[in-house]
Amino acid sequence: MHKEILEDIGEKELINRLGKFMPKNQISDDCALIKTKNENLLINTDSLVENVHFNETTICPVDLGWKAVVGNISDLLSSGSKKTIGITISLVLPSKTEWIWVEELYRGINKALKEYGGIILGGDCSKGNQKVISITAFGVQGELELRRNACKPGDIILTTGIHGLSKLGFLIRNKIYLDNDISLDKRLINKSIEHFCRPKVYPNFLKNLLKTRSNKKIKRIGCTDSSDGLFQALQDLASASKCKAIINYEKIPKDKDWPKGDKWDEYYFFGGEDYELVFSLPKKWAKNLSKLDKDINEIGFFADGRPTIEFKDSNKNKLLSKKPFKHF
Secondary structure, eight states: OOOOOHHHHHHHHHHHHHGGGSOTTTTSSSSEEEOOSSSOEEEEEEEEEBTTTBOTTTOOHHHHHHHHHHHHHHHHHTTTEEEEEEEEEEEEEOTTOOHHHHHHHHHHHHHHHHHHOOEEEEEEEEEOSSOEEEEEEEEEEOSSEEEGGGOOTTOEEEEESOSSHHHHHHHHHTTOOOOTTOOOOHHHHHHHHHHHHSOOOOTTHHHHHHHHOSOTTOOEEEEEEOTTOHHHHHHHHHHHHTOEEEEOGGGOOOOTTOOOSHHHHHHHHHOOOOOOEEEEEOHHHHHHHHHHOTTEEEEEEEESSSSOEEESSGGGGGGGGSOOOOOO
């Protein structure tokens, strides 16, 4: 009799099965919502595993600490957190790990907390065969609830920033073969490495959303981040909201020196770890926000239909046969 293994069922199916042990809708977003008498709390946990997410070649411990925090804050922000209270840190480390590595990791953690708010609340340490950094972050729910299942047919799909840069930074740091026929601009190389090592989030995002809201009665909008890639973010929104995402390839914001070609489109859509926000708004609200913030771009819209992703230009639909990043 064949025994199922995680490699066979994959990360998404694993999460779906684990959801049976939790309250309804608990797995629909990255963050858990805890209701209290005063302000509601958002809680998120992310783990970085050596030789899965990082190694000594790709990133130094200071940058790794920064990235571990930003990954969590990005999830909080994509759920509508207006403030980060703090984090707890769990470390699994081989006993031969040098103290300086741990010290530098915490320097990076504190740099990110100083930039985006929050303090270290505690944590745990244990011995293991490889390094694991697991952070749980606590935030305060803001006036707007940002949820994956809140997209509606007719909503405009928008994204902050540019995708694919972190993937390129990862490939460069790992000295992975790219394309001998393409000479990458030095500015693009440096920018990609910075996006990979020191990703940033948008602390004014929620304020700008509220400032441009055309209908004060709207309290929920669809949103997630692109930590697993732009394609996965769109797929998560479409699946949770039960509608179809129509993407206009020509409107996708790219770096001016980003190379052309199918492989570079794959890096762009399936790269991950960009921590950009992917969300949807009613047309008027989307127009107001795009005028206020030039780093936010309209890339498509949601429509009635089966929860899928389609390109307005059908010639680009071959991209959809590619697979996003897998943890198993």
